[in-house]
Amino acid sequence: MNASLQQYKNCPDCSATYSDRVLNCGEELICSCCGKRLKKYYDVSLFQKVWAIVTMCLICLFMANITPIIIFDVSGNTQSNLIITGVLSLWFQGYWPLALLVFFSAIFLPLLHLSSFWYLLGSCCLQKRWKGSFIALRCVNALAPWNLMPVFAVATMAAVVKLDQLGTIEWKIGALWVAVLALSSLVAMRHFDYGAILEYLERIHRDGTK
Ligand SMILES: [Zn+2]
Structure with a gap:
């Protein structure tokens, strides 16, 4: 056929x-x-499940950025650490290439990657010809290796082991958001298939509803 x-x-x-x-x-x-x-094979029910996972990823990314990950205490001086705190302190200490790298790989690129994926899945789930859905597909494909949240989560663990020798570390709720985000974005990306989604989008654009 x-x-x-x-x-x-x-x-x-x-x-x-x-x-x-x-x-x-x-x-x-x-x-x-x-x-x-x-x-x-992709059908609407599979897209809906992945859309739900990506929505959860975006919520976790937001929460991971507004809640502290660890509280670090060295001889009575405590510091609460958000992801952006690390970026800013690297920047002000003059390590700006490293600050930019952390900013792009832990905040900006995961946000761009997950928002593009969310938009793309929305277009597929609702079977609407949303503007830019093909660009979003290419964006997700190109940025997939740059969603480094799982790496960030492991690096945080490694850093904490080292910092523990210098002072007291207290894990905060932000660490949980980072861990959930790392796992859920791995699950979401297992369901990303460039060729199959492209075919599905082309079908929507050929005989879609709007
Ligand atoms: Zn083969």
């Missing part, structure tokens, strides 16, 4: 040739050589 839409592509992992085609409900394409999942 979809033979005319078949085209040959290469597996990104092992370069084996496979025949790409439009999938039916519940189907997925798996590379017969290396076992990589090449394409997955």
Whole structure:
């Protein structure tokens, strides 16, 4: 039925040739050589679940930025630490390249990545031709390696082990938001499939509602 839409592509992992085609409900394409999942069938219910996860990620990102992650106490001097506190203190100590790196990788790029993903999923869930949904798709694809919240969470743990030798560390609620954000953004990205979402968007734009 979809033979005319078949085209040959290469597996990104092992370069084996496979025949790409439009999938039916519940189907997925798996590379017969290396076992990589090449394409997955998307329907509205799957988009709705991922949309809910990404909404949760955005709430966690907001909360992680307004609540302190740790309180650090060195001989009676206590300091409450937000993500931005680290960025600002690096900046004022003259480590501005590092300050910019932390700002972009822990605040700006995750925000841009998750907002683009949220917008894209909204367009897919509601099956509306929202302006810029193709740009949002390319943005999510390009920024995926830059959502470094899981790395940030591990780095915070490592830093705390070191700081613990200098003073007293008290974990605050912000750390929980960072941990939930790191896990939920990993789950959300497992459901991102550029080719399949592009196909779905093209279908909405071809015969969508609005
Ligand atoms: Zn393969």
